[in-house]
Each structure stands twice: as C-alpha cells, then as structure tokens.
Amino acid sequence: MSRRWMIKQGKSQILPGSRYHEGEKKWFIFYLRPRSEKLVNKILTALNYEVFFPTIRSLRVWKNRQKKRITLPLFPNYLFVYTYEHELYNIGCQPRVANYISCDGKPTTISRQDIAGVKRMLGMDKTITVETRFTKGEPVRIVSGPLAGYEGVLIQQNGRTRFGIRLEAINHTVFIDINRSTLERR
Template identity: 25%
Template sequence: MPAISSERSNWYLLQCKPHQDERAHLNLRQQNYTVYHPQLLTERVIRGKQQQRRESLFPGYLFIHLGGNDNWAPIRFTRGISRFVEFNHGPATVAENVIEHLRARCSGSSISHNDPPLTPGDHLQINRGPLSGLEGVFIASHGAERVMILLQFLNREQTVCMPLSDLTRPHSSFQANL
C-alpha cells in the first residue's frame, strides 16, 4: 500500500480496471471519498444518428483527494480500481492547480451538459472573445468543442466557427422576443 509523505491533503492518480472508470468513480463516492473524473461532451454518430455523450478525458484514470489521516486501505479493494499510479516508489501527486485547470476546461462550456443538445436554429449568445455580446443561430457542430453559428454582422450574414465554451443560451424570455 502507498505511504503518505505528508500530513496535508493532496490529489492522487488512480488507475482503473479496463472499462470500469464509471464503476470505480461511483464506488469511491459511495465510500465518501472526494473523486474527480474529468469528462468532455463529445458528438458521435451512433446507429446513423449524431448523439452527444460524455467521454472520459483520461480513460482508465481517476483523481482522488486524500489527506494524511484518511484511510487508504479500502481504496485497494474498491471495485473498478486497479492501483495507485506511482512515481519514485510513492503515489503520484497531482497539484491542486492542475485539477482546477481540468475542472475549468471540462466544465468551461457555458452550455451545460445537462441542457438539451443543440439543434439547428437554436439561438445562442457570444459571451467571450472579440464578438462578445453578439447573437447568432446554431448551424452545426464542428468537432467536440466547436460549433458553426450564423451571425448578422457587418450588414450581412456571416458563418463563424467558434468554441462552444464562448456561447450561452439566451434566457427563455429573451428567446421569445427573437
């Protein structure tokens, strides 16, 4: 079992058994551990239909937050967990700022993963970048994290490809006025 080198809490990297990331994440959370499983929303064609689904950013790995007084023993026997990732004969620690960056990157999309998927014709508002404040209409997805939108800009319609994280859905009262 890995030894803890300090009394302060750290994030550690766990390797999961093949295709058991979700199972390991759920089982660790049920044991009241703080676990982070970074995921991104991706679009795939499944059975001829384009669908959005969440996929692991690091398949086969989870991050767990543990302190010097936490009990590490149950982790070894948790279903779905293979082992702690180790470097230099000790568990690999991950800096807090790395976890914060991953959280911001994975949840950076202002369009929530719980929102219904975008469909052509949906109205969107740009909230970051040089086109901030403009409104457009969703045309299509362009990869996992970018979309094509139609803007009324410079007295004509322009098609623009931009990051999904720079867009929000307008409030329903705003949308009704369009």
C-alpha cells in the same frame, strides 16, 4: 488512539473522516480497469471520498448513421482522489481499481492548481482535447479571462493558438483554444 494500537487490534483500515490522519490531503491518481470510471466514481463517492472524474460530451455516429451525444471520460482509465496517503490501500482494494500511480515506490500526486485548472477548462464552453504525444511549446501564463493566473504551454496547431496544462504524472496534456492576447511569457 495510536496507529500501533489499531494494528495490534486488527483495525488497520482507517475510514475517511476518522480522527486519525497522517500528513496532508493530496490529489492521488488511480489507474482503473477499462470502462469502469463511472462505477468506481460512484463507489468512492459513496464512501465519502472527494473524487474528480472529468468528462466531456462527444457526438458519435453509429453504423446506422444515427448521431448521439455521449459522455466520455477526459482521461480514460484514470480517476483523481483527494485523500490522505494512508488511505491509498483502502481505495486500491475497491472493485475495478487496478492500482495507484507511483514513481520510485512513492505515490504520485497532482497539484491542486492543475486540478483546478482542468475544472475551470471544463466549465468553459470550448472544445477540450487531451493529447499524450506532446510537442514542446513555449511556457506561458494567462493574464486575463477565466483562466487568469494559470501557467502552461502554448502551441500552434492547424492555425490555432492552444493553451495546455501538462499533467506529467499521467503523461497527458489538456488543451483549449485561447486568444493569444491574454497570454504572457513566463
């Protein structure tokens, strides 16, 4: 079944898992309407897409001094979907999805290694922060521990040594506290 035949027959929508695919799967970034990450994650998962929706637990204090642990998205308004490029339109048509991130008209992707690094950071029992204002640090590679082999940047902040993986496509850097003895310069 060719793409021309499908368009001619009015079947331009290609479902995930179908026989027809162009290119290879990549991690694409979608920008969502505010506070709709959970809903879009649920919709796309139901449509059999592989979605990465990183969350963190945070302690919030309400006006009545009540403390409560809530789940917050690590990257507000962003969702990562592992799919083919020709499926971007179908995903963009879903409710509450604003658009996919692109540069020069081409969809922006995140490397598998960066996604795996963020997943591994989330699996550790340490405090994770995300910053958009980033101070330049020296490039390093982790040589031992659960993040061994990952490359990123090293900064000193408030007397702590912090390792960060830079996600340039969305201008965010994910930081975690780390022991300096597990690092080497690149």
